[in-house]
Amino acid sequence: MMRPLDGNVLAGPVSGLFAFDATSTRAQCDGCGDVAMIAQAMVYGEPMGYVVRCRLCDSVLLVVVERARHRLLSMPGVRWLRVDTQDDGPAGP
């Protein structure tokens, strides 16, 4: 029985693609407008690739394909990513 994983599993495969931990980044689904951490998304398709779907509407947010010499990242269903930078300095007012 194929059971989906959640976005936590992406931390390794997307490490180095971003300058931040992508799994604790918020994203908005372009399909339904839901805002959630990437870690909260549903992940299918392993080990061919990681198909990251919205936890509510199943839209494909991201696809990551890991290969020997490169990693491919597609973001077909992400309206935006919001990166929390508070670890890098004092919090704003």
Added chain:
Amino acid sequence: MSEATRRWRRGTLVRDRALSASARSVTFAVPDWPGAAAGQHVDVRLTAPDGYQAVRSYSLARAGTDREIELAVERLPDGEVSPFLVDELEPGDEVELRGPLGGWFVWRPGEQRPVQLIAGGSGIVPLVAIARAHAAADSTAPMRLLASVRTPESALYRDELEQLRATAPTRWHYTRVAPPGWTGPVGRLSPRDLEREVIAGSQHPLVYVCGPTGFVEAVARTLIDLGQTADSIRTERFGGT
């Protein structure tokens, strides 16, 4: 995510012990390990002599900045990597490790909210790391663990959790076979079990749920029905049944 995190580093097996008939604790010395937060995981990469590689994710059983990392691995019946790590890897052998990984399924000692940990099977591993970090930091945040296991023999880290009883008491729940003298229910965690054992939503706990996908989904859904807020529930699913 830093260069330090995404690099593959070599870890040498320095200690191991059986946790159950099917699970093994393996501790690797990693000379340049940057340290990990409680709840994080690593990717383990194995390479065959002909270059074939396999990568799997395993939760860390202990946070901190030691140059050693402890993983707990459960042997999957049709597994490729877990039988090797449980049955074959010997002290002195090397594997490659990438991490620490994950920034969401993490508990940090500055957190003041009450914490409810809920484990299904070997999903207890990152929760053991959280309970250990909580004790090590002398945190005053209330913490409780509810651990669902099939049988008494399949419970991992029972002795360690017993020692953490004062700071993070554990309630064991048995789904198939209970120990002699057990008077509680046996079977899947029911809404009534969760209502009785879990810190109430009115206390605004942070809830960490880790286990097989079906377990995590059922528990998270029930908790929301019981009045916990979705944003306070952090989940980590792993494959299997």
Added chain:
Amino acid sequence: MAVFGGRHRESNPSLPPGQYETQSFPVLSAGPTPEIDTAEWEFFIHTETGPSRRWTWDQFRALPAEDITPDIHCVTSWSKFDTPWRGVSLDTLFADVETDLDFVMAHSYGGYTTNLPLEEILDGRAWIAYEYDGDDLEPEHGGPARLLVPHLYFWKSAKWIRGLVMQSEDNPGFWEQYGYHNHGDPWREERYA
């Protein structure tokens, strides 16, 4: 010292390069399993002139069917020998279809797509399968019906098949657009483009 072997690279002439044999039937899917009521089910073929053929479940099940036991090969390295299927040959379904186009996009319930050359799914090499091992095809394995193209990597055998749309170019499907091979012959190890 323990040496990791993995579970592949057995020397068996029935195994394409880089494959290992499994007795189980692993499930791999790019999305949730759709719930499909056979009362609502349809299978269609679209050509350059638009909808060409359409079958309801009852019409489809009334078509002549074949029993086949091919070996199947997944790009993730497992192979499974002598898998028992029952289904309708694509030759039967294409018997009255007129088209000058050379390529096919397979569309599934749930949105999955995969591309194939038409000639690869004719001449007794592809089926719409609805039984496995004597039972109705289970939803997790693609039921009520899936495409079965056993001579190509198994991602081409689209689960929950809904229809085929002829196309003039070999435009890539879901996995193909992310770098998987347009053709996907396991004997040539056509895993990636």
